[in-house]
Amino acid sequence: MARRILLVDAYDSFSNNLAALIRQTTNAEVHTIKIDDYTLSKFRGFLKSFDAIVIGPGPGTPTNDEDVGIIPHIYGLPEEEVVPVFGVCLGFQSLCLAFGAGIGRLKVVKHGQSSVITHHRGDIFEGCGVVDAIRYHSLRAEMNEGALGELEVLAVTDDGEGENGEVVMAVKHRRLPFWGVQYHPESCCTNLDGARVVENWWRLATGWLDGKGRVSEALPAGWGVPPERRNLLGVPRKEGGRGLCWQMFHAPCLDIVELCELLEVKRAEKFAMLDSSAKHTGRYTILGVFMPGVTETFTWRVGDEKVSVQTFGKSGRDEVGGNTSFGVWSELAVKMAGFGATGGDGESPFWGGFMGYINYEAGVTGLDVPLASPRGDEKAGRTRIPDLNVTFFHRSIVVDNISGKVWVQSLEVDDEEWVTGMAEKVKLLAAMSITPTTTPPNEVVGGSGVTLPRSTMRTTTTVKEPLFPPSAVEITQPGKEKYMRNVLACQKELAKGESYELCLTAQTTVDLTLPLQEEEDTAWKIYKHLRKRNPAPFAGLYKASGTTLISSSPERFLSWDRDGNFQLRPIKGTVRKSKPDGSIVSRSEAEEILNTPKERAENLMIVDLIRHDLHGVLSGQSDEDGGVKVSKLMGIEEYETVFQLVSVIEGRMGETMRGEGFTGMDVLHRSLPPGSMTGAPKKRSVEILQDIEGTADEGDNCGERAVYSGVFGYWSVCGAGDWSVVIRSMYRFDDEFGSQHQDGSGEGVRKERWRIGAGGAVTALSDAEGEWEEMLTKLNSTLAVFQ
Structure with missing residues (x-):
């Protein structure tokens, strides 16, 4: 025995x-x-x-x-x-x-x-x-x-x-x-x-x-x-599933911005895109297509017993759940289990399924750490903001930005008319990028009688600086002295043995005052600009349930493929590529800065924390699990504006566990919030940071991190998933100021407030001035679009 x-x-x-x-x-x-x-x-x-x-x-x-x-x-x-x-x-x-x-x-x-x-x-x-x-x-x-x-x-x-x-x-x-x-x-x-x-x-x-x-x-x-031997679904996995209706074709000249505008992103109230736009590390762009009467958005608020479900094109909301052991997480697992799919192209990472975000506070409560009450948006009397906001897509478009392959897909087996029609539109859009046209000025006619508005044709545009008139922009950044005092407060906790590392953050707000009517949504205008300035491997735009998220994140939190292979890529250690004198930091200079005890200690502590999170579900399997291993330790990766110290942790979920009903969501929900945004030990660090970072009374984002520090990504019916950490990103609550206001002249205007979080890991070796500069480096990679 x-x-x-x-x-x-x-x-x-x-x-x-x-x-x-x-x-x-x-x-x-x-x-x-x-x-x-x-x-x-x-x-x-x-x-x-x-x-x-x-x-x-x-x-x-x-x-x-x-x-x-x-x-x-x-x-x-x-x-x-x-x-x-x-x-x-x-x-x-x-x-x-x-x-x-x-x-x-x-x-x-x-x-x-x-x-x-x-x-x-x-x-x-x-x-x-x-x-x-x-x-x-x-x-x-x-x-x-x-x-x-x-x-x-x-x-x-x-x-x-x-x-x-x-x-x-x-x-x-x-x-x-x-x-x-x-x-x-x-x-x-x-x-x-x-x-x-x-x-x-x-x-x-x-x-x-x-x-x-x-x-x-x-x-x-x-x-x-x-707990690690109990899965969200509670039952063994079902074999098989519904078939998939899809077409694959090559469109190597397809422009992602034009594809989004074909899907009417400029004025769409709801939109979902994950966009790997970085030159060296990006690959897929995934678009969820809202289908009237079918597409459902699931929202959940910490403390709610049930999950709210809103169907696109219908008024009102339904509620589900309340009887499952893992609450909202089980509800998502049950929804996914009902849509097991077969017959899709194995090269496509996404066949349909969930896309959206899970915010920081949803992860915090999973650690049994209570949130401050009342919460910030409750104090302000605004609409309650969901802590989980994900949409289940039956229709989707996936673009491989390296090979040029495009997949148009639907989980509805009788949806061939839409698949064929959309495929023709996308092919024609790609062809217009390289072929002159003499068609009438108002429309372009493609094969099978498909008609595209002339506005979808490629035009040469130049991004103007600034994106918004300076008079329309009001930026409120964290105070330097307060941030530096918070760094010292973190170090006091470290000295007492309460934590090994604390990932301190602060939020900046950008208030825009804009004309009441514009040709395109501000979010799309910002996203296009940010995509050019700071292309990122985990970029994207998500608009649903009153929240708009624009991501240009460089950091993968957790991904898994349909065979049960998991990967996490924590980033800790950042060097800005531009120097104050305008010269550029070389790779060798970045290596010298990042290979110091402070930077390596930051990264190592998060690597060990993430190994712990992955071991928590994957260890002790009855069949070969492939182990949890560090396949890349503190490698230096180059991005558009910074060098980063990146590690890669991998693990495998064996066939027996998957047969028992375990999925990537079992790992995801037990790993939240991202360790690279908390520090270690995670629970105690979160508690300390809640006290240090402030409350709603101090004015920082209702006293919460909200969408910032959460995760953004997808979980596909094919069994795969990929979630990034919400950093180098911005978000707004769409109804925060209502729809119309008066400016000084009495004219109608509208206001928007965008929030941008930034921070860094505080260790015993940190310097308060240096932490402030690192926070600004990360902040400015996104804030620059407003300046």
Whole structure:
């Protein structure tokens, strides 16, 4: 019978990485509980079912009861109930504290930084060579005579007299089967010798168990299924599905802007496009086509029991749900399960399905972090803004911007007339780009009698500067002094051990005062301009349910293909390409700036956090899962206006899990909000940032991040999905000012307010002035369209 290990999680964002390392090195079953899931009596009741305990890292301090919960009681169990224990970071500090050591602060915090660990190759370091390990701690164990009578120091590191001097890195109890390490063996940048301590601990632990003749009991009745083994759908996957009506053709000269205008984007109240417009990293443009009486938009507000559904072309709304275990997420899964499709072209990434956004606050509540009440838009008396806003498309157009292939598709099998007619229009549009025409001035006639308005023909246009008259634009940016004070406030929390990294943000508002009637929607005018100035791999325009989002994001959050392969691409580390003197930063200069301890620590902490999120669903599969791996660590990528430090994390969902009904949405909803926008540990970092970033009373975007810091993308009926982080983007609430106002002369005008968020990761190595400059660099990549 397999041994069982109990992992006690202190609400950390690296615990799933530790669980995966334990499974890999011990072949034991790993069960996870939180530090406050059980009272001591209940904990002691089921402890006989486990062979050992691992106490993981976490925020806070071991001297605070709320930060450690059950942990001190584990070290204080009667000897007849003792099992082997391995403590990591907070677990290590708690071990030292329990047996007489003091807990003090490091002079220089070590978050995401590597150190060489000095050891004597014995005990848990047996067979280990040079240990190069990653540290995430601001506290230290201070050994005294009493503690040294109970604990033996196994390893140290020397930070130098100018920093922290010698710091204890590993101990063991002299009599009881307790071991602990201060560093993180599960980090992707801790070397193999540093991770081998877990294997050695298990060898020593099982030897102790055998010597005692201890055999664990069966798990108690009612022991719950771990959350990662429950899927949103709740039932096995159904094979097959409805057929797809589609055509594929080549149109290498097709212009995406003209294609959108063919679909009447200039005046459309609803529109959906995902547009990979970057030269080197972009590929597909995906358009959802609204179908009267069929296309449904799903919206949900945190706290609502049901999901609101509005059908395009119909008045009123319906409500669904209220009876599913995962709420809105299950409702989306149920909708998708009813539209399993077959027969589409395997090269097309999207056959139909959901497109839209999930905002930051929707992810926050998934961490059991309450939102401030009342929320900002409730205070202002405006229409409530949805936290989830996605549209399910039956009709779609996909363009491969590299190969020139175009797919016109419909989930309605009897929709051949629309597919054929739209395909002819798109072919003709592409042909007009390269073929002169002598047709009458008001229309162009294509094959099968298709008629296009003359306005869709290619015309030579020049983007004028500025896009809007300066008198029509009012920009309100964050205050420099306040932002820098917030950076220092973040660093105080880091020094206390509350977080390893905090992704501080602030919002800018742009108020436009415009003529009442214009030829095209402001959003489309801005998008075209932004697409030229700052082409991005995850650009797009989405208009539905009273919110308009314009994206020029460079960052993929999470993608998955129909075979269960997952990828995340966190970005941390940014260098502006233009210098103050007008010269351009070279790639070698960018590499020198980005390959510093500060920038690499920022990126590494998010990489380890994202590995944790992915492990949380994909680890422990019954069939081969392909593992969770870092396929690219801190590579430098070039974009139109910046260089970025980018990592790539990949994983695989095996066929058994997919057969059980798991999908990419199971991974997505458990990974929100994006770790690159929170910091680590995620839950504690979110709580801290809510306090530091301010409330509605201070005037910043109703006190919420809203659409900014959320995700934007698609989930296709073919099984694939791709979601970006909403950064380098802007959004508006369409009815914020109503439809008409008076200017100074009494003439009718309309007002719009666009919101743009920007920020950066604050670490112990951050400089407040430098963080302000980085925030401005990111802000100006989008704000420049108004200047």
